[in-house]
Amino acid sequence: MTRLTCEEAFARLDDFLDRELDAAEMRLVQEHLDACAACAGEFRFEATVLGDLRAKLTRIDVPRTLLAKISARIAAVERAERDGH
Amino acid sequence: MSVDAVAPVGAAGGAPAAVMDAAAFEAALTPLLGAAYATAYHLTRSAADAEDAVQEAALNALRALRTFTPGTNFRAWFFRILVNVVYSRFRRTKREGTRVELEEAPELHLYMQSAAAGLHAGTDDPASALMDRIDREAVHAAIAALPDEYRVVATLYFVQDLPYQEIAEMLGVPVGTVRSRLHRGRRLLQRALWRIAEERGIAGPPATGTGEAP
Numbered sequence: 360m361t362r363l364t365c366e367e368a369f370a371r372l373d374d375f376l377d378r379e380l381d382a383a384e385m386r387l388v389q390e391h392l393d394a395c396a397a398c399a400g401e402f403r404f405e406a407t408v409l410g411d412l413r414a415k416l417t418r419i420d421v422p423r424t425l426l427a428k429i430s431a432r433i434a435a436v437e438r439a440e441r442d443g444h
Numbered sequence: 445m446s447v448d449a450v451a452p453v454g455a456a457g458g459a460p461a462a463v464m465d466a467a468a469f470e471a472a473l474t475p476l477l478g479a480a481y482a483t484a485y486h487l488t489r490s491a492a493d494a495e496d497a498v499q500e501a502a503l504n505a506l507r508a509l510r511t512f513t514p515g516t517n518f519r520a521w522f523f524r525i526l527v528n529v530v531y532s533r534f535r536r537t538k539r540e541g542t543r544v545e546l547e548e549a550p551e552l553h554l555y556m557q558s559a560a561a562g563l564h565a566g567t568d569d570p571a572s573a574l575m576d577r578i579d580r581e582a583v584h585a586a587i588a589a590l591p592d593e594y595r596v597v598a599t600l601y602f603v604q605d606l607p608y609q610e611i612a613e614m615l616g617v618p619v620g621t622v623r624s625r626l627h628r629g630r631r632l633l634q635r636a637l638w639r640i641a642e643e644r645g646i647a648g649p650p651a652t653g654t655g656e657a658p
Binding site: 369373374377378379401403404405406407408409411412413415416417418419421422425426428429430432433436437 | 466469470473474477478479481482485486491495498499502503506507551552554555569570571572574575578579580583584587599601602603605607608623626627630633634
């Protein structure tokens with residue numbers, strides 16, 4: 360099996376972190392990272408940044424009344440449909 | 445010939461395929477509301493518009509329930525409606541705040557910049573050392589700085605942690621388009637983030653150690 364160069368591994372960074380490579384390619388990248396501390400450090404940095412961004416983008420306070428408003432509107436549509444039939 | 449041959453598709457061995465009713469719709473929608481609101485918030489860049497967009501998407505979805513096949517991907521179906529609502533009703537032509545130039549999307553921007561700023565010294569986790577200085581509002585401002593086509597892909601990716609294929613289905617675009625926009629969008633986001641961090645003085649060069657208050 361051929362080993363990846365740093366450049367080849369780096370070209371797969373995004374797909375590797377997103378688990379979008381097939382199993383054989385995932386293994387090839389992982390083997391490179393196991394052997395190359397510099398690339399491993401860069402991949403770890405990117406993975407940590409992605410995880411942090413995801414947490415900060417997801418943590419948004421949903422207005423407390425949103426569900427109640429939606430429920431009320433669903434009920435209103437249902438009522439209108441019933442009355443109209 | 446068996447009578448089963450006339451049964452509706454998907455009905456074999458279970459309840460007959462049917463249109464989802466309003467109660468089942470609400471039950472399926474409720475756990476998605478947090479992600480729906482966060483998605484709408486990043487796409488509209490407005491809390492009020494986000495709330496309106498989610499409500500409108502819910503009503504549109506309810507009215508279009510006949511187009512949803514129970515047992516298929518409700519989340520993908522609903523978010524496709526939500527994205528359509530945002531783009532048809534809440535698209536803003538006027539942009540505010542930091543913008544990011546498309547032509548410049550260097551690799552490993554945060555890694556390089558934070559190393560140059562001395563943030564890698566004395567830590568074995570430089571990414572956390574950096575991101576601990578960058579608050580939620582700065583991250584929100586950075587994603588808001590992305591052009592629409594990158595922001596929508598990045599938002600669906602970050603908020604929902606979905607495979608590229610599912611994002612492609614939500615947006616009705618080829619998976620290759622999702623991949624290229626997401627990869628480039630991530631680099632643009634890093635660039636916007638570093639600029640905002642610099643503007644706010646939270647990730648600039650380390651203090652020179654004179655001990656004097658600014």
